[in-house]
Amino acid sequence: MVRARGSLNADQVLRWLTQALLIVSPLIVLYLVLAAMKWIFNGDVTFDRQYIVQGIGQGSVYGALALALVLIYRSTDVINFAQGEMAMFCTFISWALITQAHWGWYAALIGTLVFSALFGAIIQRVVITPIENAPLLTIVIVTLGLFQVVNSFAIFIWQAQPKSIVAPYAKVGAKSVSVFGASVGRTYVGALAITLIVMGLVYVFFNYTKLGLASRASAQNPVASRLCGVPVGIMLTIGWALAAMVGATAGVVAAPISGLDPTFMQGLLLYAFAAAVLGGLDSPVGAVLGGFLIGIIQNVVGGSALLKDIKDPVAFIVILIVLMVRPTGLLGSKTVKKV
Amino acid sequence: MPTSGIAGLIMSRRGRSTLIGVIAGLVGLLFVYLFFKQQPRPLQTGMVLGLIYFVAVILVAPRRYFRLLALLGTAVFFLVVPMFMPKFGNDILTDYGVYILAAISLNMLIGMTGEISLGHGALLAIAAYTVGIMVSQHQVSFYESALVGALLAAAVGFLLGVPAVRLAGPYLAIATLALALALPPLGKWSKIDKWTLGSQGIQLRTKLMPQVPGPLQHLPHRALSSDEFRFFLTAVMVVLVGVLVWNFRRSRTGRALIAVRDSEPAAQVVGLNLAQHKVIGFMFSAFIAGISGAFLAYQLSSVHPDTFGLNLSIVILAMIVIGGLDSILGSIIGAVALRWLTLNTSTLPAPTDVPLFGSHLPAQFKTFPTYAAGVYFGLALILIMIFLPAGIAGAYYRFMRSPYRERLFGRRGRAAPAAVDELPAAGDSGGAAPATPTARDVPREATRG
Numbered sequence: 001m002v003r004a005r006g007s008l009n010a011d012q013v014l015r016w017l018t019q020a021l022l023i024v025s026p027l028i029v030l031y032l033v034l035a036a037m038k039w040i041f042n043g044d045v046t047f048d049r050q051y052i053v054q055g056i057g058q059g060s061v062y063g064a065l066a067l068a069l070v071l072i073y074r075s076t077d078v079i080n081f082a083q084g085e086m087a088m089f090c091t092f093i094s095w096a097l098i099t100q101a102h103w104g105w106y107a108a109l110i111g112t113l114v115f116s117a118l119f120g121a122i123i124q125r126v127v128i129t130p131i132e133n134a135p136l137l138t139i140v141i142v143t144l145g146l147f148q149v150v151n152s153f154a155i156f157i158w159q160a161q162p163k164s165i166v167a168p169y170a171k172v173g174a175k176s177v178s179v180f181g182a183s184v185g186r187t188y189v190g191a192l193a194i195t196l197i198v199m200g201l202v203y204v205f206f207n208y209t210k211l212g213l214a215s216r217a218s219a220q221n222p223v224a225s226r227l228c229g230v231p232v233g234i235m236l237t238i239g240w241a242l243a244a245m246v247g248a249t250a251g252v253v254a255a256p257i258s259g260l261d262p263t264f265m266q267g268l269l270l271y272a273f274a275a276a277v278l279g280g281l282d283s284p285v286g287a288v289l290g291g292f293l294i295g296i297i298q299n300v301v302g303g304s305a306l307l308k309d310i311k312d313p314v315a316f317i318v319i320l321i322v323l324m325v326r327p328t329g330l331l332g333s334k335t336v337k338k339v
Numbered sequence: 340m341p342t343s344g345i346a347g348l349i350m351s352r353r354g355r356s357t358l359i360g361v362i363a364g365l366v367g368l369l370f371v372y373l374f375f376k377q378q379p380r381p382l383q384t385g386m387v388l389g390l391i392y393f394v395a396v397i398l399v400a401p402r403r404y405f406r407l408l409a410l411l412g413t414a415v416f417f418l419v420v421p422m423f424m425p426k427f428g429n430d431i432l433t434d435y436g437v438y439i440l441a442a443i444s445l446n447m448l449i450g451m452t453g454e455i456s457l458g459h460g461a462l463l464a465i466a467a468y469t470v471g472i473m474v475s476q477h478q479v480s481f482y483e484s485a486l487v488g489a490l491l492a493a494a495v496g497f498l499l500g501v502p503a504v505r506l507a508g509p510y511l512a513i514a515t516l517a518l519a520l521a522l523p524p525l526g527k528w529s530k531i532d533k534w535t536l537g538s539q540g541i542q543l544r545t546k547l548m549p550q551v552p553g554p555l556q557h558l559p560h561r562a563l564s565s566d567e568f569r570f571f572l573t574a575v576m577v578v579l580v581g582v583l584v585w586n587f588r589r590s591r592t593g594r595a596l597i598a599v600r601d602s603e604p605a606a607q608v609v610g611l612n613l614a615q616h617k618v619i620g621f622m623f624s625a626f627i628a629g630i631s632g633a634f635l636a637y638q639l640s641s642v643h644p645d646t647f648g649l650n651l652s653i654v655i656l657a658m659i660v661i662g663g664l665d666s667i668l669g670s671i672i673g674a675v676a677l678r679w680l681t682l683n684t685s686t687l688p689a690p691t692d693v694p695l696f697g698s699h700l701p702a703q704f705k706t707f708p709t710y711a712a713g714v715y716f717g718l719a720l721i722l723i724m725i726f727l728p729a730g731i732a733g734a735y736y737r738f739m740r741s742p743y744r745e746r747l748f749g750r751r752g753r754a755a756p757a758a759v760d761e762l763p764a765a766g767d768s769g770g771a772a773p774a775t776p777t778a779r780d781v782p783r784e785a786t787r788g
Binding site: 073079127130131134136137138140141142144145146147148149150151152153155156270273274276277281306309310312313314316317319320323324327328329 | 449455457501502505506507508509510512513514516517518520521522524525527528529530649653656657660664707710711712713714716717718719720721724725728
């Protein structure tokens with residue numbers, strides 16, 4: 001589809017407006033829910049600037065992991081329940097590189113990315129290829145099995161005691177910085193920055209490289225791309241490798257925030273799922289925005305003394321409500337089923 | 340197919356599937372042996388006697404009495420064995436029963452209607468909490484509150500079924516996952532902990548829970564103990580629910596659900612209301628889930644929010660997938676296998692036990708089964724999905740239809756009576772297409788013995 005650049009028509013503006021409205025709609029839903037809560041419980045629920053800034057920082061990690069999920073879903077139609085555990089395993093590799101091989105943090109990050117790409121590619125080849133065309137349930141079960149295997153191996157190798165990683169960007173200067181009058185921990189700012197860099201790289205990869213084009217093509221129409229000479233199988237493997245790298249990045253930046261132990265990714269994964277579904281499972285931008293939204297929701301709800309104990313249920317109820325209204329998420333495209 | 344290239348040189352496809360079958364069978368036998376070894380004495384004796392009985396029935400009895408004799412044998416087995424079991428043995432059998440109920444309920448949903456749910460634990464939680472609150476705080480008897488709990492769960496199933504009509508597979512999976520995560524932690528919410536008692540949970544040791552009824556306390560030799568009664572009650576419930584689901588599947592609505600599962604457009608063409616049937620499927624499944632939740636509360640004598648975490652939902656899902664979808668036999672196999680595996684991880688073989696290379700591994704691998712039980716669990720899930728996509732029961736049904744069966748056991752219904760017996764069976768399975776052995780048209784096969 002070709003569209004003249006630079007010309008703004010009403011149609012386009014309208015579409016942007018709807019999209020913008022869609023993106024903020026969970027906030028509106030949240031606001032309504034909280035208003036109701038406030039009324040029922042004489043509540044102590046507020047939308048504070050602090051919570052929003054903090055939420056975006058926290059949400060960047062969810063967004064990065066959600067991005068990994070979306071990349072895999074787009075290219076292979078697999079919902080990868082093992083994504084978080086793969087990221088956890090890779091984070092342990094980076095921890096081992098730092099503490100046992102005495103690498104620098106950034107060097108360890110790069111080493112981890114290389115490892116994670118291999119890891120993702122091998123998993124795709126060995127475990128996912130045999131069930132490529134299986135029904136959704138089979139895929140869900142296999143990735144859940146993978147979850148168990150990776151998790152148990154990590155517990156076996158590194159034990160369950162939490163370990164700590166200190167990121168270099170958290171060491172300089174004061175512990176927190178002030179953004180728009182709200183103070184945020186440096187670890188969050190660093191996480192956000194690294195997430196944004198990774199997103200930019202993914203964007204450039206998909207939109208400006210031949211390889212990215214080929215992998216988009218093979219995700220969209222495997223048969224036609226095979227006819228054009230694209231090695232679809234290899235493209236899918238690359239997709240998994242890339243997603244594993246994005247996931248590993250999320251793990252590496254999340255570890256300084258939450259501490260590192262074999263279960264540290266499980267909570268994150270669930271929020272990443274929530275973020276991916278909220279944004280639409282096939283929309284990378286939606287995933288990241290969904291991550292921010294989830295982060296904000298969590299912080300706002302967590303800030304209320306009353307709802308603090310149930311901030312996770314509230315977040316998930318908001319998602320349920322959004323899904324009822326928009327079954328494919330905020331920015332997701334409608335799937336057309338072939339009969 | 341990239342894999343068929345090299346493997347194809349070594350072995351034909353048929354040969355490969357035979358090999359996989361043999362390996363799966365051997366692994367299965369190993370696990371059956373481990374399972375057997377782990378049971379209390381009376382159950383072992385019972386299992387051996389039962390096996391002898393079944394072999395005798397197959398060898399001696401006329402074919403048309405098979406079903407009757409098999410049912411009779413099973414009934415006697417479960418009536419007699421618990422009387423000789425120690426308390427913990429009966430408790431474990433009860434535990435299997437509760438999970439069988441849960442597995443049947445989820446299998447009804449996923450196997451029969453094709454909708455996916457990762458949130459069945461939440462439905463169990465609703466019924467269990469209803470029972471807990473009604474029994475401990477409002478002095479309602481267990482049976483009544485279990486019914487109320489199951490109905491409440493069905494109501495939530497209705498609420499779950501409504502979005503299910505709109506949501507596509509992956510979104511529904513995650514929406515139900517959200518329910519599994521959102522609901523159970525509410526039990527810890529300080530605002531409502533005057534009912535739920537927060538994270539300490541509700542204890543249920545009152546007279547209102549089922550008590551051994553009067554007549555059974557004055558049996559000739561000794562009274563029925565509470566653990567025996569608990570087992571019998573659960574077993575009765577399993578049988579009731581099993582028969583209910585079995586009949587439901589063959590009812591008009593059940594067949595309609597299967598039609599919706601197999602092809603939505605085709606179901607619409609014959610005039611079925613998709614939304615209505617999906618909601619019915621969810622409600623019915625949720626009702627059974629509620630029953631199992633009530634029995635879980637009964638079996639544990641307590642209700643605690645941590646019991647109903649995400650793990651429960653996933654374990655139930657794994658049960659039915661390992662056992663076999665859309666099959667009651669599959670639910671039973673899966674539930675027993677997984678529960679047993681969960682309760683006895685330390686008896687699993689360690690990598691150091693593997694012949695040839697095992698002895699070269701470092702010593703710390705000796706504790707592998709205890710610390711890394713998830714590896715077995717996960718590998719079992721992955722391997723079963725790759726090699727036996729229809730689950731254990733599905734593989735069994737497939738075997739029963741395959742030519743190998745004839746080669747091993749001869750033609751069904753040996754020699755003379757065959758001609759007579761084949762007729763009703765063939766008429767019975769009228770609609771099922773014999774050419775495609777899937778897990779679906781199967782439960783009928785199970786009764787043929």
